[in-house]
Amino acid sequence: MIDTPEEARGTLNGTVVRTVLPPAETPTAPKPSAPRENRLRALDGLRLVAALMVAGYHYGGRDGEVVQAWGTSPRHQFPTLHHLFAYGCLGVQVFFVISGFVICMSGWGRPLRSFFASRASRLLPAYWAAIIIVTAVFALPVVAYKTVSPSDALVNLTMLQQPLGVDRVLGVCWTLWAEVRFYALFALCIVLPGANRQRVILFCAGWTLAAAIAQGVNEPLLNMVLMPEYAPYFIGGVGLYLVHRDRRDAYAWGIVGVSWLIGQHYAVQRLWHAPNPEFFSNRSSYAIILVVTFGYVAVAAIALGWLRWANWRWLTVAGALTYPFYLVHEHLGWVAIKAYHRTLHLPSYATFLATIATMLLLAWLLNRFVENRLTPKLRTALAKPRP
Template structure:
């Protein structure tokens, strides 16, 4: 596959860029093969490292057990900045909206389904097995889920089924799956075009607002009012990339940002309090969300073509497996390096990230590169009803 999602992503290629028209209106897309979007690969890795910083030093919980004390004591100054790293997820969702729109454009439903399943599941299955096995070791202090729950986790449907999660980050994949289903049903199946995509964004935005007002659990599950705006914003940014500056596309992006920053603050802001682990200011939250939108916008409009270094392709390939394994296995590594071997906090942090990236490379090289093409070919050969 030439496109990727966030966080479950692969190599990113530019969709056809528009050629300048002689008059007003949307610009037609070029058919020439464009260069890779390596800057988007780099942004994805940056978002993953933000999430890792949050998990290792910006929150409490099991990571405090790994350090032996609160991360705030390990990183007295940096922990307040690490606390904003959780917003890397919102950046992931914006990237996902961009890339799923790109990868689904002009692609039949069967090919879209095969590309998504083959891209998400091989590394995910490996991560589930690996974390379950490590947590089952007698010297590891963290409790493993039951064998039955671990098997359900292989479906990626553990959250709606109320099953204990093997991977803490898998809640974001449940949001991604729902986005893929909506996009496949209302855009890919009938055939993507500008009018249909704009209508999809408008209806989903209004539907998410209605779901919030109605307070009906089913609507919340399907329309995801808390996360919909980020995916929609990414779709709007792809329209700008494909067709150029356009008031409707900019309107989609602007409205999605205004709604998205609201939900980010609603979910992550709290009054400064002595008993709270960290304090995120509303201004800081808005700034990080805005950074994600601006960064993807610059990439969409071709302002970061100069960031075309080959190593960014590798960075993009490592992002998804790193995202999957870094949290839970990071607890084990931090405990060994810091409490057992006595490494300083920052040395432990950097070495843990490096080891998780090395593990991500192994998963990419020996799991994804081998299983993804096989699974994709198998699914592509299946007849859709």
């Protein structure tokens, strides 16, 4: 969710040139070619699709603070589509599968310092900007939404607000906390000792078993570290990167299959409930499984090269906008919805599209004036060895 394919591509190039693999694994690391770039562009497009799914959920797939923006429940604004928007929350699971794939690609053959510098410089500039912008906008008298305290806003800059029990500035930051924990596990178990096929397979198998045990004993510390509910998606993405390296790898396919089986279970367990008119919508367990399957199949298609024809340059731009869009779309989207729908009196669907367009424009500004300027500087500062 938080990676750019360009970084992953550079890492993979470095891996092929510098890493000496055992003879049995050498055929699985071909030199990069144009099709590989195409697959990465398809991954950009998939990331944007997942982000738009989440935006649809936040704008039209649930009640909550967005009701204040619309003036009524989204059920009344979108009498037909609100049932579909309710499945948009599963875009997060799709993000996690993508993240597992890209982080494994990015960390393969990279030293720990470089991996940390890459992750921190990718995450933090746009995140800090989003925290500042949302806090400032919500502090305006004309905005009715409650802002967090100055102290809590400062803690949010650390990305540790979730475990510290601090009010969140960004509603989506809980997913970033899951990403950070995945990065830490992957860095300690794979990047630090050095990535290879056997180590990655053992990591996936060990994490799957440990997460199942953590779920069984219901120990808070284990649950926080091992994330049983989200681990299958990250692990599935890692397995799909192994498939990307060698489509005949039976162990890799086994990792993907087991991860999908467990992942659909957690998705259904969390999102399905018996039909009840008091709920916003009644999701079908079959549809939940179908959306989760879509995430795995889409990344698998990219890993296998089936989407190499998707080589449009605009996909790279779409991928660059996904992370800043994801950060700002929810809370600032409420403000935009109220302005377009209740002040300018635009129809519901026009308001929805105008809000998406506005958030994409803001994401472009963040990418151009924040990420493009600060990310390289921060990466260089963190990657430079110190005496």
